[in-house]
Each structure stands twice: as C-alpha cells, then as structure tokens.
C-alpha cells in the first residue's frame with residue numbers, strides 16, 4: 001500500500017466518523033446551471049442511483065460517478081445534509097467506491113431532474129451532441145418579457161408554460177378570448193431554456209412560497225412588470241404535473257383605464273341592464289355574480305362597483321385585486337392554508353367593520369371564513385357585492401348554504417338579504433365584417449357540413465326555430481378563414497371572432513325566483529341576432545337536441561304529456 005492510498009483510506013475512515021457528527025451542509029458545492037455542471041472537475045460521468053437502489057430518491061438525492069471513478073452525491077439543497085445523504089455516503093464507502101472530494105453537491109432542482117430524466121448526460125455536457133448554449137440571465141429575462149409582452153398585446157388573460165421534462169421541446173400557450181391557443185412563434189421552445197427562464201422569473205416573485213423555482217412543488221406568488229409603459233401584475237401558480245411543471249401566469253392590468261369598461265359594453269341585454277340599474281337604486285343586501293372560471297364575473301363586479309356614486313365609501317377585499325376601481329379602497333388578501341393568513345383576514349375584517357363604509361366588494365365567497373364575513377357584513381346593513389361558483393342564478397343560495405360555505409338558509413331567505421343574483425357565461429362574439437349568414441351558409445365556408453354529427457343543417461335550424469319561437473333567418477356563423485379585421489392576432493383558432501359577450505340570467509328574489517330568460521336563452525337570442533355562432537351556444541351550454549329532451553322531461557314531470 002502506497003503512502004498515498006493509506007492516507008486516503010485513513011481519510012475515509014475519518015470521514016465516516018465525522019458523519020456521525022453530521023455533515024456541514026454549507027460546505028457542499030453549489031451547481032446552479034448546466035454550464036457550471038459542464039465546468040465541474042473531475043467531470044460528471046453517470047448516475048449510480050440504480051447501483052444503490054435509490055432511484056426513488058433520485059429527484060432529491062442521487063449518487064453519481066465522476067470521471068476519476070470516485071463517487072459524489074448530487075442533491076437538492078434541502079437533502080444535502082439529510083440522514084439519507086449521510087447513509088448514502090456510508091453505503092458508497094462500504095461498497096468499495098472512493099468518495100469524491102468534495103463529496104456533496106447542491107444542484108438546482110431543475111438541473112437534477114434533467115440529469116435524472118437523461119435530458120442532460122455526460123455526452124451532452126462534453127459537447128458531443130453540441131448542447132444548446134444556455135442563454136445568459138439578461139437574455140432569459142428579455143425572453144420572458146417577450147412572452148409576457150406578446151400576451152398583453154394580444155389581450156391574453158393567462159400564459160401557460162407547460163414544461164415536458166423528458167422532451168427537448170416544451171410548450172407555451174395563452175388564453176385569449178377564453179380559448180387556449182398556441183401561437184406559432186412560441187411553438188417548440190427548448191425545455192431547458194424554458195426551465196431556466198422560469199427560474200430567473202421566479203427570482204422577482206413577491207410573496208411566493210420558496211426562494212427558488214421548484215419544478216416538483218406547487219408554488220404561488222406574484223410579480224410586477226411593465227409592458228408598453230403600463231403596469232401589470234402576474235399571478236404565478238404552478239403545478240407539478242406528471243411530465244413536468246406547468247406554470248400558469250394570470251395577467252392582471254394595474255392601469256386605471258383597464259376598469260373604464262362600463263356595464264353597458266359587457267353584453268347584457270337592454271332589459272337586463274335596466275334590471276341591474278333598478279336593483280342598484282335600493283340599498284343594503286347582496287348582489288352576487290356566479291359563473292364558471294373565465295365567465296367574466298369579476299369584470300362585471302368591478303364595472304358595477306365602479307358605477308357607484310362617489311358619495312358612497314367603497315372598500316374591497318380581494319384575492320388578488322383584479323381591476324383598479326377609481327375611488328375604492330382596495331385590499332389584496334393573499335390567503336394560504338397557514339393560520340397566519342387567517343389571522344390577517346380576521347384583522348382586516350375587524351378594521352373593516354370600524355371604517356364606516358357603505359359598500360364592500362368581497363372578491364369571492366368560497367369557504368366558511370368568507371361565508372361568515374358575508375353574513376357579518378350583510379347582517380349589519382352593508383351593501384355587499386361578491387361572486388360565487390354556481391351553475392345557475394337559482395343555485396347561488398344553494399351553494400351559499402352548502403357545507404363548504406355554510407351560510408344558514410334561513411338567513412338567505414330573510415327579505416332584503418339577497419338583492420340580485422346573476423349567472424353569466426362569456427361567448428365568443430362573431431366578427432361583424434366576415435360572419436357568414438346562416439341562410440347562405442355553405443359547408444366550405446363554415447368549417448363542416450353538419451353542425452353536429454348525424455343532424456344536417458336544415459333540421460337543426462328548424463329545431464332552433466321550434467324551441468325558441470323565432471326564425472333563425474338573421475343568424476350568422478363564424479367564418480374560419482377570417483378577414484383582415486379579425487386575423488390580427490395571427491391565431492387561426494380566433495379567426496372569425498372579435499372579443500366576447502356576456503349571456504346572463506338574472507333573478508331578483510324580492511320579485512320572483514324564475515329569471516325572465518335563462519343564460520342559454522340569452523345566448524340564443526344573441527345568436528338569432530347574428531352576434532354569436534349558434535354552434536358556440538351549444539358547446540357552451542348544451543345541444544339543442546338535449547334542450548328538446550330536457551323540456552320533454554320537465555313536461556312529463558309536471559304531469560303534462562311529452
């Protein structure tokens with residue numbers, strides 16, 4: 001045995017002993033990027049997870065062999081000094097491997113995952129496959145800004161980064177006019193660039209859980225950006241999906257102009273607008289909007305509250321603030337599952353009660369806590385404006401009295417508590433320039449010869465006429481080719497459409513529990529006026545055939561004949 005080997009052996013024994021006293025995690029070497037990994041000496045050779053039967057730990061902690069045959073541990077920061085790491089060091093030595101020096105490295109979790117998935121290999125590191133040169137931080141910041149800017153300029157409500165770790169390319173999608181679309185210019189983004197971009201973007205997150213972007217965890221936070229000189233808040237919400245992280249960024253404008261939208265321009269029918277205005281004259285009680293995600297209920301709520309006269313003191317409690325409302329005192333409540341944020345909510349509510357306001361916008365009633373706040377405010381004579389998830393206007397009180405929210409049904413039935421209940425959906429609005437009149441509709445122009453399988457155009461239109469008692473003569477259909485007005489966004493999915501319009505149903509409990517017109521009926525009226533495509537009414541609500549069957553079933557139930 002050479003002196004050198006003896007020394008090394010003694011060193012190893014010493015290190016085994018020292019592990020009993022715990023490894024000092026701060027002495028681990030950090031590798032934050034692919035370049036740093038490529039620059040590491042001795043070079044990284046291969047993963048040894050299988051040799052030690054620790055593949056299941058690989059996304060957190062993995063033994064790796066280096067070029068000089070020594071073995072090191074690559075780990076996430078939280079695991080580098082863990083008991084599992086200590087035990088792994090012992091097993092590496094017991095198996096006769098030489099422990100590398102330094103023995104442990106902290107890897108960015110995205111990088112560790114890329115190694116585990118075989119996306120980064122010793123070959124790709126050595127440049128045999130000419131790896132894409134990872135862009136610099138300013139380049140990543142600029143690329144992220146470009147993605148957001150594109151979304152803002154095209155009126156997107158959300159940007160979706162769908163990272164597929166096992167694939168070289170990943171996707172960036174946008175939600176524009178309620179449709180999930182993938183612009184050609186962002187198709188096939190390199191997965192590693194996207195991950196690096198997200199890591200860099202996360203550095204500017206405020207109020208986020210986690211100091212670094214972690215592809216394996218659900219993370220939330222928000223960041224502020226300026227696009228064309230206008231402020232935007234991006235609400236970050238990520239999900240650790242099976243194939244990789246999926247990050248959704250909700251784009252929220254912080255310009256006062258963003259709220260200039262009046263109630264009139266949202267798409268309520270004239271009689272519905274009059275009904276809303278009339279109900280707004282009376283004081284106290286709650287005005288509640290319902291609808292699914294993306295039904296425009298927050299927009300309507302903000303427009304309604306913005307229309308309140310300036311002599312009313314308006315306070316909002318939102319999670320987060322979605323629109324700036326001139327004159328209102330707005331409060332963002334970030335509520336997580338921890339108890340401290342419950343305390344924050346309770347404290348806000350206490351000071352709210354003492355602030356002598358007349359009107360409160362309560363962003364959403366969604367749990368027992370917000371349900372109690374709702375009762376408390378309405379019970380003390382305040383005007384409350386809020387939203388709730390419910391499938392129809394009539395279901396709003398049912399939802400509020402459910403176990404999730406637990407507002408007592410007798411409280412809701414008290415006269416004056418529920419002033420106005422609105423259920424709404426948003427439908428794509430036809431481009432006025434190129435929509436195809438249904439009477440002249442040629443299969444080639446409207447993307448298909450049949451509206452639904454097995455039912456030809458004429459019987460289908462006849463069914464609409466029978467169900468709604470109006471001729472579909474003025475109805476129009478979307479032109480999938482579009483025209484120069486509606487092709488601006490360069491998104492074929494949106495050709496033939498210009499914006500969206502509300503289809504609503506409204507109940508005034510003081511008068512009747514039956515709306516004058518259901519939301520689907522409102523949508524059909526708009527279609528028969530040529531504003532929306534009849535086929536979009538079907539896909540948003542249900543097929544006209546189903547409507548016919550539902551009516552027949554109702555008739556049977558009420559004792560009539562079908």
Ligand SMILES: [Zn+2]
Nearest residue numbers: 431434483486
């Ligand atoms: Zn057009």
